[in-house]
Amino acid sequence: MPMKMLVRLIAALVMMSGAVPLAQAPSITGQWQGTLNVGRELRTVVLISNADGGGLRGLLYSIDQGTQGMNAAPMLLGQTFKLTITALSATYEGMLSPDGKTITGTMTQNGKPVPLTLTRATGDAAWALPEAPKPMAPDAIATFEVATIKPSNPDRQGKVMTMKGRQVITINTTTTDLITFAYELHARQIVGGPSWMESDKYDVTGLPNAAGTPDMHQLRGMLSHLLSDRYKLTFHREKRELPIYAITVATGGPKMTKNDSNPNGLPGLFFRGLGALPGVNATVGDLAGVMQSAVLDRPVIDKTGLAGRWDFTLTWTPDETQFAGLGVRVPPPSSDSTAPTLFTAFQEQLGLKIESTRGPVDVLVIDKVEHPSEN
Numbered sequence: 001m002p003m004k005m006l007v008r009l010i011a012a013l014v015m016m017s018g019a020v021p022l023a024q025a026p027s028i029t030g031q032w033q034g035t036l037n038v039g040r041e042l043r044t045v046v047l048i049s050n051a052d053g054g055g056l057r058g059l060l061y062s063i064d065q066g067t068q069g070m071n072a073a074p075m076l077l078g079q080t081f082k083l084t085i086t087a088l089s090a091t092y093e094g095m096l097s098p099d100g101k102t103i104t105g106t107m108t109q110n111g112k113p114v115p116l117t118l119t120r121a122t123g124d125a126a127w128a129l130p131e132a133p134k135p136m137a138p139d140a141i142a143t144f145e146v147a148t149i150k151p152s153n154p155d156r157q158g159k160v161m162t163m164k165g166r167q168v169i170t171i172n173t174t175t176t177d178l179i180t181f182a183y184e185l186h187a188r189q190i191v192g193g194p195s196w197m198e199s200d201k202y203d204v205t206g207l208p209n210a211a212g213t214p215d216m217h218q219l220r221g222m223l224s225h226l227l228s229d230r231y232k233l234t235f236h237r238e239k240r241e242l243p244i245y246a247i248t249v250a251t252g253g254p255k256m257t258k259n260d261s262n263p264n265g266l267p268g269l270f271f272r273g274l275g276a277l278p279g280v281n282a283t284v285g286d287l288a289g290v291m292q293s294a295v296l297d298r299p300v301i302d303k304t305g306l307a308g309r310w311d312f313t314l315t316w317t318p319d320e321t322q323f324a325g326l327g328v329r330v331p332p333p334s335s336d337s338t339a340p341t342l343f344t345a346f347q348e349q350l351g352l353k354i355e356s357t358r359g360p361v362d363v364l365v366i367d368k369v370e371h372p373s374e375n
Contacts, residue, residue, distance in 0.1 A: 029056070030120055031047055031126050034116050036107060042065060043063040043127055044062055046118060047069065056076075058072035058074040063127060063130060070085055071086065081093070086312060087280040089313045090109035101119065102119050133265070140214075141210075142208045143209050144222055144226055147226055149204050149373075151201070154201075166207055167205065168207070168208070168223075175369065176198045181293065183224065186299040189363050191364070213266070215266070216286070230373050239360050239363065241360050244359050245357075246300075247284060247287070247346075248303050248304055249306065254304075256351065257312065267283065268282065275342075277314045277315075279311060279312045282309060296322065304352065312349065316339050317337050
């Protein structure tokens with residue numbers, strides 16, 4: 001067949017199939033926005049730009065929840081638009097209108113679909129995005145300007161350690177919890193001290209003395225100063241060999257999504273349930289810290305050598321040895337549970353391995369500690 005006739009035949013087939021030739025494919029870069037109704041209305045924005053080296057890059061904002069941009073992987077196949085938001089365990093799929101101005105589709109999270117229509121927005125019609133928190137000066141030595149410590153509600157379950165704006169909040173936290181967080185330790189790395197350190201629970205609320213939002217190092221420094229000032233904590237360090245878990249890179253490399261959007265921001269690591277941990281803007285060291293403080297029964301050491309911050313979703317079926325750090329009892333797995341064990345999930349979902357071994361670790365030996373002073 002002559003070349004000209006072949007080209008005409010291909011063009012005719014494309015027209016008949018309704019597919020959009022690459023040269024005619026509409027650009028979807030820019031700001032798209034719509035309202036997600038999940039019992040309350042949440043304004044949702046998707047920013048799409050051209051990625052370095054080709055392809056597309058996406059960021060998703062939930063404006064009314066004040067979230068920073070989360071990595072969202074976009075794809076356009078003909079008129080079908082797809083978006084994957086790993087940190088939320090969510091996907092979006094919709095149809096791009098012929099004029100390229102709207103996408104009509106569905107957001108699905110944890111198996112629950114919710115309609116969402118996105119509209120291309122420019123100029124004054126574009127919703128203002130949440131401003132990134134202004135970081136505290138890197139050389140600032142952060143302490144609490146004011147801190148309230150009060151006994152926790154004895155009927156409350158679980159524990160929380162978070163920040164709301166510039167406010168530091170802990171709920172249902174023991175003295176041991178604060179020490180392990182402030183000094184990046186597992187409870188097994190704390191030696192000595194009275195039994196109430198692990199039983200008496202307090203709520204802490206406070207603001208930093210310096211302007212801006214503290215980074216993780218500064219936040220730990222604030223809590224270590226609080227322990228010294230209000231709990232009268234003194235200690236000395238030793239080196240001991242203990243059973244540990246080491247996190248290493250699995251064959252094939254990491255499967256997490258790199259997040260370069262907020263290199264100085266705090267990580268987002270909040271359990272959605274036992275065995276459901278989305279991560280946003282987190283280092284592997286942050287992940288190791290959560291594993292050792294909340295999930296596993298021994299220190300967890302990051303030996304991956306991986307730098308930078310990542311988004312991921314880790315879903316597994318926990319066993320009865322896990323989550324003692326949260327003070328909860330893991331129920332027996334249901335017969336219809338399909339999630340793998342934690343160790344398998346690390347390899348399959350994150351491209352990392354957890355290996356049981358022994359090694360020398362720092363141990364904090366308590367010399368003195370008191371119940372926290374009144375406000």
